[in-house]
Amino acid sequence: MSITILVFFVVLFALVLLLRVAHIGALAAFLLAGVISGVHGLNLFQLSETWTFLGDLGILFLWFNLGLEINIKRLWQMRHTIFGFGAAQVLMVATMLFPLLYGVSSWSIMGCVMVSLLLAMSSTSEDLQLLADRNEMNTNMGRQTFSILLFQDLLSIPLLAMLPVFAGRTFNLGATAIDVLVMSVALVLGVVIVGRFIINPLMRFVCRSKSKEAFLLAIMVNIAFWAVIMTRMGLPAGLGAFLAGMLMSETIYRHQVTAEISPYAMLFLSFFFISLGMGLNVPFLLNYWYVVLAGLIGLLIIKFTAIFIVARVRHVSIQDAIMIALILSQGGEFGLLMLQTIKSSGINVLPAQHQEILTAVIILSIMTTPILLAIFDRIRLSGGVFDTGNNTQNISQEKHPDVVICGFGRVGQIVAQILNAQGISYVALDLDVNSVMIGREQGYNVVYGDCRNGAVLSEMGLAPRRTRAVVVALDNASNAHKTVHTVRSVAPRVQIFARARNLADSKALLRDGVQCAFPETIESSFFLARDVLSHFGVSDAKIEQLLSELRSDNYSQLSSLISDHID
Numbered sequence: 396m397s398i399t400i401l402v403f404f405v406v407l408f409a410l411v412l413l414l415r416v417a418h419i420g421a422l423a424a425f426l427l428a429g430v431i432s433g434v435h436g437l438n439l440f441q442l443s444e445t446w447t448f449l450g451d452l453g454i455l456f457l458w459f460n461l462g463l464e465i466n467i468k469r470l471w472q473m474r475h476t477i478f479g480f481g482a483a484q485v486l487m488v489a490t491m492l493f494p495l496l497y498g499v500s501s502w503s504i505m506g507c508v509m510v511s512l513l514l515a516m517s518s519t520s521e522d523l524q525l526l527a528d529r530n531e532m533n534t535n536m537g538r539q540t541f542s543i544l545l546f547q548d549l550l551s552i553p554l555l556a557m558l559p560v561f562a563g564r565t566f567n568l569g570a571t572a573i574d575v576l577v578m579s580v581a582l583v584l585g586v587v588i589v590g591r592f593i594i595n596p597l598m599r600f601v602c603r604s605k606s607k608e609a610f611l612l613a614i615m616v617n618i619a620f621w622a623v624i625m626t627r628m629g630l631p632a633g634l635g636a637f638l639a640g641m642l643m644s645e646t647i648y649r650h651q652v653t654a655e656i657s658p659y660a661m662l663f664l665s666f667f668f669i670s671l672g673m674g675l676n677v678p679f680l681l682n683y684w685y686v687v688l689a690g691l692i693g694l695l696i697i698k699f700t701a702i703f704i705v706a707r708v709r710h711v712s713i714q715d716a717i718m719i720a721l722i723l724s725q726g727g728e729f730g731l732l733m734l735q736t737i738k739s740s741g742i743n744v745l746p747a748q749h750q751e752i753l754t755a756v757i758i759l760s761i762m763t764t765p766i767l768l769a770i771f772d773r774i775r776l777s778g779g780v781f782d783t784g785n786n787t788q789n790i791s792q793e794k795h796p797d798v799v800i801c802g803f804g805r806v807g808q809i810v811a812q813i814l815n816a817q818g819i820s821y822v823a824l825d826l827d828v829n830s831v832m833i834g835r836e837q838g839y840n841v842v843y844g845d846c847r848n849g850a851v852l853s854e855m856g857l858a859p860r861r862t863r864a865v866v867v868a869l870d871n872a873s874n875a876h877k878t879v880h881t882v883r884s885v886a887p888r889v890q891i892f893a894r895a896r897n898l899a900d901s902k903a904l905l906r907d908g909v910q911c912a913f914p915e916t917i918e919s920s921f922f923l924a925r926d927v928l929s930h931f932g933v934s935d936a937k938i939e940q941l942l943s944e945l946r947s948d949n950y951s952q953l954s955s956l957i958s959d960h961i962d
Contacts, residue, residue, distance in 0.1 A: 399439045403432050422520060422728075423762050425665040429672020436677075446670045453667025454735060455636040456660040457728055459618050461519065461548045462640020463653060480539055480709055481546025484723070487701040488515035495693070506744050510753065512554060513734070514694055516547045518727040518761050525722060525765065536715040539706075540722055551729055555634045555736075594642050602648070602828040602843065607655070614656055617642065633736060647831060648843045654850035671735065671754070679748060680755050690756040695763065698724045714775075721771055725764045726757030795856045796822040797863040801846035801878050803830050803839070806894050806915075807868035811839050822855050847877045849885050859886045867893040867909070872900045879907045921945070 410424035410431075432439040440446065489511040496507045522544060531537040594617070601613045618639045625635035643652045680687055699720045706716035734750050734757075745753075798814055800807050803825035811834075814821045824844040825831055834841040844851040846869075856862065865882050869875045875893060882891060893912040895901035904912035921942050928938050 402437070403428070403439050406431055406437075421661075422664065422668050423758070425668035426672040426758060429669035430675055430677060431672075432669070433673035433675075433677075435675070440673065446666070446673060449663065449666035450670030450735075451632075451667075453663040453665070453670070454633055454732055455618055455622055456656075456663040457667065457732060458633040458636035459640040459656075460660055460664075461551065461729070462637040462642075463644050463649065464519070464545065464548055464640075476539060476542040477546045477549075480705065481543045483705045483709075484543050484702050485512070485515045485547065485550060487705050488698050491697050491701050495697070500749070502745060502749075509554075509733075509744060512550075513730040513753075514726055514757075515698070516550070516727045516729040517544065517723040518725055518764075519544045519548060520728060521725070521761055521764065522722050525768065531718075536711075536718050539711065539715075540719050543719075543723060547727070547729065551637065554729075554733070555637070589642055595646050598646060598648050599828050599832065602826070605826070610651075611655060611659070614643070614652060633732060647835065650842055650851055650854040651844045651848075653854055654845070654848050657850060667735075671731065675754065676748075676751050679751060683752065687752055687755045687759070690752060691759050691763070694726065694756060694760055695724050695767075717771065718768075721767050722764065724767070725760035727761070730757045795858075795861055796820045796840075798822075798866060799846075799852065799855060799857050799862055799864075799882075800824070800866045800868060801882075802868035802870070802894075803827070803834055803841050804868065804870060806870075807866070808834065808839070810866050810868060811841070815839075824851065824855060847874060847881050849881050852881060852885050857882065857885050857889070859888065862886055862889050865889055865891045867891060867904075869894065870896065872896065872903070875900070875904065876907060879904060879909060883908060 407424065407428045410427050411421050414424045414427075415421065430436055434441055489508075492511040492514055493507055496502065496510055497504070500507065502510070522540060526537045526540060598613060601609050618636050621635035621639040621642075622632040623635065625638070626632050643649055646652075702720040702723050703716050706719050707713070711719065731754060734754055737744060738747070738750060797819050798821040800810055800821055800823035803811070803823045804827075807823055807825070811821060811823055821840060823834070823839065823841040824846045825834075825841060826843070826845055828843055831841050831843045842855070844855065846852060846867075857865070865886075867875050867878050867882075869878060872895075875895075879891060879893065882889065891909045893904045893909045895904055895912045895914045897916050898914050901912040901914040925938050925942070928941075929935070
């Protein structure tokens with residue numbers, strides 16, 4: 396192995412670790428690794444066709460992840476906040492940025508409009524990570540921030556489609572705007588139709604093969620197929636990847652797709668940011684550092700002011716308005732993607748040097764956000780003017796499942812039916828696609844997912860101090876043990892109730908920390924014995940006393956009579 400590869404990974408590891416300690420996302424570390432490893436740093440690698448190809452794959456995966464967040468049902472449930480707060484935020488930021496950009500630059504009107512909209516977008520990946528790290532995803536502030544990010548992701552569809560307009564290739568703006576609107580609506584409707592009648596049956600067929608490799612390749616083919624279709628239509632390939640994500644978001648496999656694709660998506664995303672860092676013209680940026688610094692300060696101030704004003708107009712508290720404005724004050728991946736798409740597509744809407752400056756401003760703004768939040772927290776905790784006292788009233792009342800059921804066979808279905816009857820919310824997971832489809836047709840809240848995968852369980856809402864119970868209703872002892880360990884890794888103190896086939900499985904599950912593990916062969920024998928004794932006239936009280944003695948100390952009286960291997 397070449398020493399340059401070792402040096403590269405050491406640099407990357409050190410950057411990821413250091414920036415993580417500073418609460419800055421790993422994507423910034425990948426970008427800095429690209430700068431350090433490129434021709435303007437240690438000169439370990441050059442921006443070759445291979446790196447460019449890997450970067451293009453990273454772009455597709457980033458668009459796919461953005462599309463995966465656009466779920467039509469979720470959009471409808473949050474429509475007032477998304478299309479109210481989200482649209483107002485983008486409009487206010489763009490309105491404040493446009494005259495400034497038009498006054499200080501030599502860009503065309505459409506170029507200024509495009510850059511204003513790009514800078515109005517924020518970093519979805521960093522902001523969601525910040526909210527999760529601060530445990531504020533389920534507060535009112537977190538929900539409103541999330542709704543704005545959702546609107547920004549949704550806005551990327553018309554912005555991508557309007558690239559030819561921004562580039563000045565067409566001057567009939569009214570007709571083009573109508574075309575883009577019709578196209579956007581058609582894409583959304585197409586997602587619902589294609590997702591239901593094509594993607595769902597196709598994925599059902601793939602899942603029946605029980606092949607993880609086939610499942611992953613089906614996702615890859617979906618991304619590549621729609622990217623090629625959009626390219627053939629004269630639209631950016633990223634729009635196709637975005638559409639592929641939206642298609643997957645409308646299926647019952649969305650959570651499993653998210654969990655399975657995340658490691659690979661992060662890998663290819665790292666290639667994109669590394670190649671982006673390699674391509675930065677560092678000497679040029681250093682020569683014009685004052686322009687980059689002015690752009691950074693101006694962007695942060697304008698976005699903070701605009702978002703704070705919109706939040707206060709919507710009667711958001713001062714502290715929450717400051718938090719939302721700080722979190723969203725940076726630029727985002729969408730801006731980087733659009734600038735990279737413009738560059739790779741040969742669209743001459745902006746001078747190349749100006750694109751370099753905009754890229755640097757967006758990157759620095761993403762790295763600045765955690766620092767600004769840390770300063771704000773320090774001022775608030777010190778009893779400053781931002782401290783408004785108890786913030787528990789901001790906790791969202793959004794309903795999360797009280798119970799997670801792992802396995803939807805006969806036992807899981809009965810448990811779900813009983814929970815339904817008592818009005819206790821739940822979500823069930825199973826890898827048998829037929830059970831999932833039949834269960835959903837009958838009104839059960841069951842989804843396709845591997846309960847042995849911690850990412851899938853987290854996607855379904857399993858979390859410390861939030862989930863009240865987990866039911867492991869799997870008939871395979873090995874899978875049950877793996878599931879229990881996975882649940883413990885996600886939520887160490889949650890109460891787990893498990894099904895066991897025999898006494899040996901019950902003992903093993905109890906050793907794993909399960910609250911209760913009922914051996915179904917023994918318990919079914921107890922019910923049978925109860926009826927027999929009742930037939931012989933034994934009183935119910937005497938029967939209950941006998942069964943309680945047999946159940947005591949984990950069926951210790953039966954251990955010497957029954958082999959652990961008998962079912």
